[in-house]
Amino acid sequence: MITEVELDQLTTEILDASATCGNSIVLTIDGPAGSGKTTLAAALESRIASSGRSSTTIHLDDIYNGWEDALGASLTANLKEKVIPGIASGHAFLLPRFDWVLSEYSNPMIYLPNEIVIIEGVGAGQRSIREHATLAIWIYIDSDVGLARVLARDGQTVKAHMRQFQRAQNEHFLNEGSELAADYRLNGAP
DSSP, rough: OOOOHHHHHHHHHHHOOOOOOOTTEEEOOOOOOTTSSSHHHHHHHHHHHHHTTTTEEEEGGTTSSSBTTTHHHHHHHHHIIIIHHHHHHOOEEEEEEETTTTTTEEEEEEOOOOOEEEEOOOOTTTTTTGOOOEEEEEEEEEHHHHHHHHHHHHHHHHHHHHHHHHHHHHHHHHHHHHHHSSEEEEEEEO
């Protein structure tokens, strides 16, 4: 589990960092499904807000192209062609939003490239956007623990999809070298 000391250290480093994408400090949080990426992003957002600074979080779950192509070319294209240019623009920008019930993209979401932008989700640390990240975080979790967390959160109906997703994420991490490229490696286990 991520400790208060680790949160303090990360917060200090983020608040002391310089912009690397337009006027924004970009933080990526990557790691296996169920490791605590969204929880960490929320904790950091709260600390950033308490400091009087502004942040935006982009959840990759919103822009994956469904189960079969979550970590494929469409994610890389969305990150390289929409997310990074949107942040760099300094203006509000739209991103596609995947509707998991309808299994298609629906109403896009509007994002503000605030002073600090957190990109969180499996695949956030991929090499296609690393040069734009100020700080890269990796959270480790055992695959069985991660699966149990996801099923507790999303229900047993996603179990078969999650098994397939875990295989895809492991291949993605191996190909991308995401863990080794991270500035911080944290343990998401309880």
